[in-house]
Amino acid sequence: MDFRGKIVLITGASRGIGRCLAGDFAKRGATVVGCGRSREHLEETLDDIRAASPMSRVIACDVGDRAQVRAMVEKTIADFGKIDILINNAGIGMRRPFIETPLDTIEEIMRTNFLGMIYCTHEVLPSMISRGSGHIVNISSGSGHIGTLNMVAYCASKFAMNGFSESLYHELTPLGIHVSVVSPGPVRTEFNRPFAEIPPKSPPSLAVTPQAVSPAVIRAIERQQFEVVVPHWLAVICWLKRMAPNLFRAVLHRMFR
Numbered sequence: 001m002d003f004r005g006k007i008v009l010i011t012g013a014s015r016g017i018g019r020c021l022a023g024d025f026a027k028r029g030a031t032v033v034g035c036g037r038s039r040e041h042l043e044e045t046l047d048d049i050r051a052a053s054p055m056s057r058v059i060a061c062d063v064g065d066r067a068q069v070r071a072m073v074e075k076t077i078a079d080f081g082k083i084d085i086l087i088n089n090a091g092i093g094m095r096r097p098f099i100e101t102p103l104d105t106i107e108e109i110m111r112t113n114f115l116g117m118i119y120c121t122h123e124v125l126p127s128m129i130s131r132g133s134g135h136i137v138n139i140s141s142g143s144g145h146i147g148t149l150n151m152v153a154y155c156a157s158k159f160a161m162n163g164f165s166e167s168l169y170h171e172l173t174p175l176g177i178h179v180s181v182v183s184p185g186p187v188r189t190e191f192n193r194p195f196a197e198i199p200p201k202s203p204p205s206l207a208v209t210p211q212a213v214s215p216a217v218i219r220a221i222e223r224q225q226f227e228v229v230v231p232h233w234l235a236v237i238c239w240l241k242r243m244a245p246n247l248f249r250a251v252l253h254r255m256f257r
């Protein structure tokens, strides 16, 4: 697919998967607008992609803040006239027993991972609908398919994202707008660092790099795939859960104990 002339808005572009996506889209000729809360880290992303995509830019924006999201989308459309691809990637994690998790933490996770995606999608969609084209990619997680120990708020935010994406797919496909939901397994980024010692700990050998996730996102857009799970072993595990949910839950419960 030729991404030249395409405007790609990526949330959470200052680190990890989002930064890698920004680089890969820039290399393919797209103009990237990347957001995150830390301007300093965003500038590092911009330094990475400026040579390949001189028109690309970054905007400091907290996706959990409706006014900031509106301002970011309005500015992007004012500057470029359109947004072709929205990648809802910004996310935060957590590993802690539910009962020990402050409600403020749960609200923050839902506001960033779920409502942030809703706010961005809601702001971007009218212009996509009026043009009759566009692609929305939501970066979910294996934890959006499998409820795992000590991850209630995170799992809830990603299960909600998957339900939202599936429903939206039916609404937008007739309008010429594509929806994809990409669910990575463990990825080597800063994401897990704050709670690396709290179970469940996935073996480091299972973690992939952001460079393995980014092509799967780009392929999902090129092939208009709705659901993508990376890497393959996680896709098999998600399939097993769908086939035998009770057995799957019993085995997982034993493993966690």
Ligand SMILES: NC(=O)c1ccc[n+]([C@@H]2O[C@H](COP(=O)([O-])OP(=O)(O)OC[C@H]3O[C@@H](n4cnc5c(N)ncnc54)[C@H](OP(=O)(O)O)[C@@H]3O)[C@@H](O)[C@H]2O)c1
Residues within 6 Å of the ligand: 011, 012, 013, 014, 015, 016, 017, 018, 035, 036, 037, 038, 039, 041, 061, 062, 063, 064, 089, 090, 091, 092, 112, 116, 139, 140, 141, 142, 183, 184, 185, 186, 187, 188, 189, 190, 191, 192
């Ligand atoms: N790493 C994994 O193991 C893994 C596995 C499955 C799925 N995922 C998903 O992949 C996505 C990216 O994760 P990652 O591993 O790349 O994490 P990361 O390295 O921690 O990067 C997260 C990005 O999101 C931004 N962000 C966080 N809160 C934000 C907010 N309120 N508003 C705007 N930007 C915000 C961060 O920038 P600022 O902090 O500057 O705002 C950063 O750019 C997340 O949705 C995550 O759930 C990750």
